Amino acid sequence: MPSTMFRTSFKFLVLLLSICNIAVAQAEVLDALVPRQSPSAAAAASPICQNYARVANLSTVGLNSTYRAAFLRSSNLGTFDARAILDVESPKLMGMMMDVQLNQQCGNLSQIAMDGAAANLTAGTVLGLPIADAPGIAVDAVAMPIVQVSIFLIFCGTWLSL
Incomplete structure (x- = not known):
């Protein structure tokens, strides 16, 4: 009989500790939730910070x-329109990076954009677009030696005819 009572008490103790553990873990998670890499939630939602984030990402x-090559290759706008989007924002970045008040209000969004772009490229995306494969002949394709030999013959034929 004492072993049954011990088991019941032990089960109760384990249940109580697991509940306390969940409550403590939940409290730590709630305290750790802050706006991501931003001084305050109001600053992150402000239009000036959103503009800075957009300029930093595009630049x-x-x-x-x-x-840039991955974005131009993956964009469905075409090369000239996609290039224009990137080229318009790039000159604005340096002024925003050097603005002390903007960086105090919004945080260093240019560094966040650089880190995010590197992580996205590793994941296979750029500015939210999946990176498309480059068009052309693969190096290990059967057509590659044929193209190389034909180019060699054309150049040698031209040189010999001189």
């Missing part, structure tokens, strides 16, 4: 050749 992609 980060526009000023880095790898991100």
Whole structure:
């Protein structure tokens, strides 16, 4: 009989500790929830901070050749329209980066944009678009040696005819 009572008490103790553990973990999560990388929720929702975030994201992609090529290749707007979107915002970034009041109000959104662009490129996206494969002939394709030999013959034929 004492072993049954011990088991019941032990089960009750384990149940009580698990409930307390869940309550403590939930309290820690609620205290840790703050607006992501932003000084305050009101500042993150302000139009000036949203504009800074948009300029930082587009400029980060526009000023880095790898991100830019991936965006131009993946955009369904066409090369010229997609390029225009990136080129309009890029000159605005330096002024926003050097504005002390803007960075105090919104945080360093240019650094956040750089980190986010790197993470997105690793995940296979750029500015929310999945990165499309580059058009062309693959290096290990059967057509590659044929193209190389034909180019060699054309150039040699041209040189020999001189």
